[in-house]
Amino acid sequence: MKKIQINLILLFLLSTLISFTFLACDDQPVNHPPQMNEEELITSVELTFTNTTDDSDVRVFKFSDPDGAGGNAPEITDTIQLRATSTYDLVVRFLDESDPSSVENITEEVIEEANEHRVCYIIPGDVTVRITDTDNQGLDLGLQAVVTTFDSENTSLLVQLKHQPEVKDGTCEPGETDVEVLFQTLIK
Amino acid sequence: MRKLIAMLVLMGTGQFALSQVTIFGIVQDSASHKPLPNTLITLGNNSLIANEKGEFSIPNLPLGKHTLYIHHVGCNAVYLDVYLNIDTLITIYLPHHLHSLTEIVTRASTHKNIHVHLEEEVSQKKLEHLAAVSIADALQDVNGVHFLRTGTSIAKPLINGMHSDRISIINDDSKQEGQQWGREHAPEIDPLSAGSLQVLKGASTLQFGGDAMGGVIRLLPAIFDDSSYHRLSVLTKLTTNTNGGLIGVKYDTYNEKRALGQRFVVNIKRNGDGQTPIYTLSNTGFHQRSGSYYGLLRRAKHEWSWNASYFEQKLGILFSSHSSNLTDLKKALASDTPLIIKPFTYTIASPSQQIYHYTAKLKWKYTSNFLGEINTSYTIQNNQRREFDNHRGKDEAALDLNLWTHQFNSWSVKSVHQFKLHFGAMGEWQQHTFQGRYFIPNYVRYKSGIFALLTLYKPRYFMEAGLRYDNQNISTFRYQKDVLLNEHFRYSGWSANWSGWVKVNEDIKTYFSLATRMRSPAINELFSDGLHHGSAALEFGSLTLQKERVYSISSAVHYMHNRLLFQWEPYVHYFQNFIYLKPSGETQLSIRGAFPVFNYVQTKARFLGSDLDVQYRLNSHWSAQCVASFLYVKDIQNDRYVYGIPSQRIKGELKYTIIDKMSLRNGNFKLGVQYVARQDRVEIDEDFAGSPPSFVLFHTEMGAYYKNTPLYFSTGINNLWNTSYRDYMNRYRYYADDLGRDFYITINYIF
Numbered sequence: 050m051k052k053i054q055i056n057l058i059l060l061f062l063l064s065t066l067i068s069f070t071f072l073a074c075d076d077q078p079v080n081h082p083p084q085m086n087e088e089e090l091i092t093s094v095e096l097t098f099t100n101t102t103d104d105s106d107v108r109v110f111k112f113s114d115p116d117g118a119g120g121n122a123p124e125i126t127d128t129i130q131l132r133a134t135s136t137y138d139l140v141v142r143f144l145d146e147s148d149p150s151s152v153e154n155i156t157e158e159v160i161e162e163a164n165e166h167r168v169c170y171i172i173p174g175d176v177t178v179r180i181t182d183t184d185n186q187g188l189d190l191g192l193q194a195v196v197t198t199f200d201s202e203n204t205s206l207l208v209q210l211k212h213q214p215e216v217k218d219g220t221c222e223p224g225e226t227d228v229e230v231l232f233q234t235l236i237k
Numbered sequence: 238m239r240k241l242i243a244m245l246v247l248m249g250t251g252q253f254a255l256s257q258v259t260i261f262g263i264v265q266d267s268a269s270h271k272p273l274p275n276t277l278i279t280l281g282n283n284s285l286i287a288n289e290k291g292e293f294s295i296p297n298l299p300l301g302k303h304t305l306y307i308h309h310v311g312c313n314a315v316y317l318d319v320y321l322n323i324d325t326l327i328t329i330y331l332p333h334h335l336h337s338l339t340e341i342v343t344r345a346s347t348h349k350n351i352h353v354h355l356e357e358e359v360s361q362k363k364l365e366h367l368a369a370v371s372i373a374d375a376l377q378d379v380n381g382v383h384f385l386r387t388g389t390s391i392a393k394p395l396i397n398g399m400h401s402d403r404i405s406i407i408n409d410d411s412k413q414e415g416q417q418w419g420r421e422h423a424p425e426i427d428p429l430s431a432g433s434l435q436v437l438k439g440a441s442t443l444q445f446g447g448d449a450m451g452g453v454i455r456l457l458p459a460i461f462d463d464s465s466y467h468r469l470s471v472l473t474k475l476t477t478n479t480n481g482g483l484i485g486v487k488y489d490t491y492n493e494k495r496a497l498g499q500r501f502v503v504n505i506k507r508n509g510d511g512q513t514p515i516y517t518l519s520n521t522g523f524h525q526r527s528g529s530y531y532g533l534l535r536r537a538k539h540e541w542s543w544n545a546s547y548f549e550q551k552l553g554i555l556f557s558s559h560s561s562n563l564t565d566l567k568k569a570l571a572s573d574t575p576l577i578i579k580p581f582t583y584t585i586a587s588p589s590q591q592i593y594h595y596t597a598k599l600k601w602k603y604t605s606n607f608l609g610e611i612n613t614s615y616t617i618q619n620n621q622r623r624e625f626d627n628h629r630g631k632d633e634a635a636l637d638l639n640l641w642t643h644q645f646n647s648w649s650v651k652s653v654h655q656f657k658l659h660f661g662a663m664g665e666w667q668q669h670t671f672q673g674r675y676f677i678p679n680y681v682r683y684k685s686g687i688f689a690l691l692t693l694y695k696p697r698y699f700m701e702a703g704l705r706y707d708n709q710n711i712s713t714f715r716y717q718k719d720v721l722l723n724e725h726f727r728y729s730g731w732s733a734n735w736s737g738w739v740k741v742n743e744d745i746k747t748y749f750s751l752a753t754r755m756r757s758p759a760i761n762e763l764f765s766d767g768l769h770h771g772s773a774a775l776e777f778g779s780l781t782l783q784k785e786r787v788y789s790i791s792s793a794v795h796y797m798h799n800r801l802l803f804q805w806e807p808y809v810h811y812f813q814n815f816i817y818l819k820p821s822g823e824t825q826l827s828i829r830g831a832f833p834v835f836n837y838v839q840t841k842a843r844f845l846g847s848d849l850d851v852q853y854r855l856n857s858h859w860s861a862q863c864v865a866s867f868l869y870v871k872d873i874q875n876d877r878y879v880y881g882i883p884s885q886r887i888k889g890e891l892k893y894t895i896i897d898k899m900s901l902r903n904g905n906f907k908l909g910v911q912y913v914a915r916q917d918r919v920e921i922d923e924d925f926a927g928s929p930p931s932f933v934l935f936h937t938e939m940g941a942y943y944k945n946t947p948l949y950f951s952t953g954i955n956n957l958w959n960t961s962y963r964d965y966m967n968r969y970r971y972y973a974d975d976l977g978r979d980f981y982i983t984i985n986y987i988f
Contacts, residue, residue, distance in 0.1 A: 079668050080714045080723070082679040091828055114828050123826055223577075225626075226561035229830035 091155050092116075093144040094208055094230050096129065098137040098196065106132070112230045115146050129234040133201045139178070139194045141168055143210060143228065156192065163190050165214040169221035170194065174204040176236065188219040201237045208232065258298055260319065261326040264291040264307065272463045273331055279306040290463065300799060302743060307331070318743075320797055323854065323894075359434040361459070366940060366951060368429075368474035368483055368983045370506050370525060372406070372454065375428040379436055380864050381806065381848040383883045386967040387421040389479070389511050389976060390523040390552045394424070395966075396436065397791075397808055398844050398868045398882050399451030402759045407445045407455040408596065409544075411616040414642035414667060415594060418677065418761040419769075420881075420968065425548050425594035425620060427527035429472070429485050430502045432459035438791070439736035439750045440703035443688045444648065444661065447707045447732030448756035450787045450810065458531055458542065461491040461498035469988040472504075478955075478979030480581070481508030481523070496535040503528045509583040510553075513974035514959045519579040520553035520586055540602040548594040553585040558972045559626065560773040562830030566971075570926050575973045591634070593621040609651025612661075618642040637672040648688075660689035669760070677764045678715035684708070693737075700737035707732065709757050713764070726763070728784045730755035748793040748806075758782040762816050762837045768829075775825055775832045776818060782839060786813045800854040807847040815842035815872070817879060820923045833925075840874040858896075864888045869918065877920050883966055884916035884928075895941050904941020904951075910934070916965040926971050929963035940983075947987035955979040 093113040100106035108130065114123035131137060145153040159166045163184035168191030170178040175198070182193040208231075213224030264276040264287050272291030277284065280295050280303055287293040298321055305317045309331055319327065357379050369375035373392035376382045384392040385400050393400045406413040406424050415425045428434055437453040445453050472485035485504040491497070508523040529546035557575035560566035569576055600614035619641055623634035648661025665684040669677070688705035708729040715722055736750035765778040791808035819838045824831040846868035854860045865887040870879045890909040895901050916928040935958060940951030959978040963970040 079670050079679045079681055080721075082670070082714050082716060082721075083672055083675070084716050084719070094828065112828065114826075123828070225559070226565055226829060228828055229562055229564060230828060 090145050090147055091143045091210070091228055092146045093125075094228060095142040095144060096208070096232070097140045097142070098129075098131060099140075100132070101136045101138055101195075108137075110232060112232065113144075113146060115149070127232065129206055129232045131196070131198050131234070131236050133198055133236050135198050137196045137198075139196050141192055141194075141208065159190075159192065159210070164188075164217060165212060167191055167211045167213055167217060167219070167221060167224070169207075169209040169211060171207040171209070171221075172204060172234070174202050175199040176202075176204065176206075176234070184217075186217075188217060198236045204234045204236065206232045206234045258300060258321045259294055259296040259324045260298060260303070260305075260321060261294045261324070262287075262292065262305075263326075263328045264293070264309065265328060265330050273309050276307060276309040276331075279308075280304070305329075323860070357436040359428075361431075361433050364428050364431070364434065365470070365472055365985050366949060366983065368472060368485075370427075370429075370483060370504075372424050372426050372428060372434075375434050376436065376454070380850050381866060382436060383866070384966065385420060385881060386964070386969075387423075388518070388521050388555055388558075388967070388969045390508070390521065391421050391423040393417075393420070393422070394454060395883065396438075396451035397810065397846060398870055399810075402448060402756060403450040405442070405445050405449035405453045407453055408598070408616070409456065409458050409600070410445070410612070410614055410646050410648075411598065411644045412445060412665075414618050414640065414644070414665075415620045416622045416638055416640055418759065421554075421590075422622070425550070425592055426456065427502075427504055427525070427529070427546075427548055428456070429487075429504050430527060430529040430546055431456035433457045440690060440701040440734040440752075441736075443690060443703035443705040443732060443734055444659070446663075446686060447705045447730070447754050450754050450756060450789070458533075458544070459489065459498075459500050461489065461500075461533060463493065464491070465493040466491055471986050471988070472984070474981060474983045476508075476979055476981040478976055479508040479511050479521075479523075480583075481506065498533040500531045501529075502531075507583065510581050511976050512581070514961045514977035515974065516574055516578050517581050518555055518969075518973055518976075519575065519577055519582075520556045520589070522583050522585045523550070523552045524585070525550045538604045540604075542600045542602075544596065544598040544600075546594075546596045548592075550590075550592045551585055552590050554588040554590065555969055555972060556586075556588075558969055559588045562773055563824065563832055564830050566773040566925060569972050588624070588626040591623040591625070593619075595619045609649055609658075611647075611649045613647045614645070616642075616644045616646075618644070633673070635674050636676055638669065638676065639671070640667065640669050642667045655694050657692040657694070658689070659692065660687075662687045675715070675766070677760045678713040680711055680713040680760060682709060682711045696740075698737060698739045700735075702735045703733065705732045706730070707755060707757075711760070713760075715764070724780070726780075728757035730784055730786070744796055744798045746795040748795065750789070750791045752787075752789045754787050754789070756785040756787075758784065758816055765837065768827075768832065773832060775834045776837075777834070778837045782816060782837065783814050785816055785839070787811065787815075788813075802850070802852040804850040805847060806849075808844075809846075810844035812840075812842040812844070814839040817842075817872075819872075819877075820880075820920075822922050840872045842870065842872050842874075842879060845869045858894050860892050860894070862890045862892070864890075877923075878918045880919070880923055881966070882916070882918070884918075884931075885914040887912050900944050901941035902944060904939070904949075906937075906939045907953075908935070908937045911936075913964065928965050929970050932960060932962035932964075934960060934962065947985075949985040950983060952980075952982045955981070 092115045093111060096110045098108040110127040110129045111125050112123060113125040143155040143159060145155055164186060167189065172178060177197045179195045180189040180191045181195055182190045184190050209221065209226055210228035211221060211224045212227045216223040264273045265271060266273055274287060274289045274291055276287040278287060278293050283295050285293055300321055302318060302320050305319060307315045307317060307329060359375055364375055367374055371392060372394055373384045376394060381396060383395040385395050386392045394404055396404055401417045406426060413424060416422055435455040435457060437455055442449045442453040468489040470487045474483040483506040488501045490499050504527050506525040511518040511521045527548040531544045533542045556577040557569055560569055596616065596618050598614060598616040603611045605611060622638045624636040626635045642665060644665045646663045650657065650659045663686045667682040670679050686705060686707040688703060690701060690703040693700045711726045713724045732754040734750065734752035738746055738748045740746050761778060762782055763778045763780055765776040767775060769776045787810050789810045793804060793806040796803040816837060816839055818835045821834040821836055823834050825834050849865045852860060852862045867885050868882055870882045872879055888909065888911045890907055893906040895904040911934045913932055915931045919928055934956050936953065936955045937957060938951055938953030942949050956976060956978045961974045964975055967975060
């Protein structure tokens with residue numbers, strides 16, 4: 050009886066040891082940490098304005114921070130310059146340029162998950178932005194828009210990409226902010 | 238409010254009616270904790286023999302000082318002075334096995350008279366009566382212990398204003414190695430699995446490491462009765478706020494013939510969303526499952542014990558507390574109510590945390606006549622932490638950390654006459670790996686330490702002097718761009734502590750502790766690099782941080798006369814190279830918007846504080862207590878206040894002791910009030926929002942045994958008037974109010 054008790058204890062210790070060994074199996078080796086870049090990292094926002102009355106008037110503005118939040122300051126922070134009293138078709142692209150040799154177009158992922166995303170434009174002053182694309186629920190998506198300018202002014206355009214899984218209602222309120230970039234904007 | 242407290246304390250002045258009390262006692266062997274039956278106890282004209290369990294009781298004693306004469310075959314007789322002003326249970330440890338007769342340690346569980354200032358204990362009974370799910374629940378009544386909270390389910394203990402790495406949590410003798418890196422990382426402990434809980438300060442804590450600058454929270458294993466038995470206990474708790482419940486089952490068994498004790502514990506807890514007086518705190522649900530097995534076997538001079546435990550926790554993070562950037566955060570701060578409020582649910586959605594902690598331990602104790610008591614233990618721990626947010630897929634953790642620790646401890650205790658020599662060594666290997674987002678690098682850490690403690694016991698004074706040397710080597714692995722960096726760090730240093738007490742006269746006892754301690758920078762203080770997700774802050778560590786050193790003086794005056802107990806504990810800590818997260822006052826631009834920048838810096842800091850405890854017994858049933866604490870912390874190098882320090886708080890409680898009334902026995906009724914002042918000692922540029930205003934909360938509780946049965950129940954109400962308030966020490970204060978009124982009921986039953 051005494052033997053059995055001792056055996057039970059040994060069995061317990063052994064099983065604990067074995068279960069720990071199993072737990073340890075899926076460990077990654079300590080000297081191989083994952084690379085630091087995040088999946089779905091967005092480093093750049095690119096805005097393409099095409100004048101609706103003049104196809105040759107194409108203007109591209111960009112904000113780029115290749116090393117992500119923290120680290121170095123953003124590399125490119127363009128000022129948007131548009132003609133007064135004009136109408137432009139706006140197309141926005143989100144890029145991952147953290148690795149210059151393989152730039153990823155995150156816009157494709159946004160389109161795939163259109164039901165969870167919303168691009169928002171906030172612009173004080175006279176300029177109007179009208180979103181022209183929708184997701185399959187009929188809610189605004191915002192990757193494409195029509196921008197109408199009026200008088201000359203010095204203003205700013207805030208571009209936000211909202212991630213709104215299960216909470217998208219067509220507005221900019223819910224969800225998390227994946228991108229928030231303020232462009233200085235000059236209308237003349 | 239302050240007037241009321243003063244009233245409670247002073248109400249019964251002048252009522253000195255003589256009442257009678259009972260002393261209950263247990264005599265145990267100081268080494269084995271085995272009961273010593275047939276011990277002769279004499280108190281005045283009463284003489285009696287302790288029963289088989291070493292228990293005795295002497296009823297109908299007048300209040301005041303009594304001298305106990307304790308004599309056991311093989312031990313010299315011992316005299317022990319006790320003050321009685323309430324029914325008191327004392328445990329007397331006799332050094333029976335050693336036949337060296339001067340060491341006598343007593344612990345009282347119902348009265349503070351006999352306890353040592355440097356040690357506070359929460360008994361197993363108390364843990365069960367509180368149905369303590371977390372360390373915070375278990376330590377809620379210990380004066381001088383505060384908590385740094387994130388909502389209702391995450392609480393980090395704070396002693397003398399210090400937390401995280403400056404407080405050690407010790408499982409019997411080995412350090413709990415969890416991931417104590419963030420403010421929102423709570424210790425992975427189920428207090429109901431422990432036998433009892435201690436808060437230790439002073440020289441004795443050097444056994445567990447030099448870095449426990451604030452103190453040590455120690456979980457002690459269960460103690461088995463001496464004769465064969467099986468015992469099944471069931472514990473339940475239900476709460477209305479959070480619609481939560483706890484069920485715990487504990488099975489204890491002891492076989493006298495084999496000298497084998499075993500204990501199985503399983504606890505399950507589930508909570509839904511918390512409720513403020515006005516709205517639901519969405520996504521604050523909480524699940525916890527834990528289990529443990531503990532065994533103890535004695536063979537002549539050998540004692541083996543083994544232990545395995547499992548702990549799992551899943552908890553939601555308040556939706557509206559998760560900010561993507563400064564714009565979001567400002568919007569959340571500007572709003573009086575959380576931006577996302579949904580109907581009550583038990584479901585936990587992202588953002589959330591999932592934590593696992595596994596422990597296995599083996600301990601061997603050998604008692605030698607010549608060398609004293611020799612202890613050796615080996616502990617394996619695995620801690621996993623997964624944090625989920627909305628950025629990744631639902632099943633994939635954004636942050637996935639895995640920590641392995643192997644720890645070896647060996648120490649020996651030898652008593653010679655009035656002296657006790659205690660020395661030992663520890664060695665530890667720890668490995669950390671991560672997947673997903675970078676937070677801290679992978680690393681391997683080797684830690685070692687040696688210590689020696691010398692204790693001197695005299696009837697009028699007690700002294701303990703200790704010295705410890707700690708060393709650690711860390712090797713880290715991380716990528717910077719595409720380059721794998723392997724960096725090495727080494728920290729080492731001495732810690733020393735001298736503490737003790739002196740009995741000035743029969744009523745007054747004074748305590749003191751002088752210490753200098755060393756702490757190595759924590760891995761997050763070295764390596765934090767970038768966005769702290771969810772809290773909208775950029776945090777940067779510094780690889781050039783030096784070890785932290787503190788010089789501490791603490792003392793206490795303990796006065797007790799008749800019905801009055803007065804205890805005052807002032808302390809001062811002076812830090813060289815105090816490490817803390819300091820706001821830079823700048824914001825940095827990124828594609829996600831702007832973020833405020835915080836840096837880990839070192840500075841000179843001063844902690845000045847005191848804890849006060851006044852108790853007055855109004856008559857044989859009623860007593861009043863007032864507890865207050867005060868803390869003043871300053872970065873003296875930059876002349877700035879330090880963030881996250883509790884404001885002044887004062888607590889009053891009126892208690893009615895139920896001895897035997899309407900089928901209720903051995904219980905009490907309590908009515909309490911707590912006042913928490915506004916924290917004004919803050920830097921305005923440092924905090925996202927101003928400190929919340931002061932508040933007053935009331936609570937009440939009634940608990941007792943039903944007749945002579947082993948059924949204990951308690952029922953009570955927290956936040957009696959459903960007051961809306963925010964506590965400076967709770968991170969959710971930025972976004973939402975704290976919990977509203979809560980009714981609860983707890984039932985303990987032993988089969």
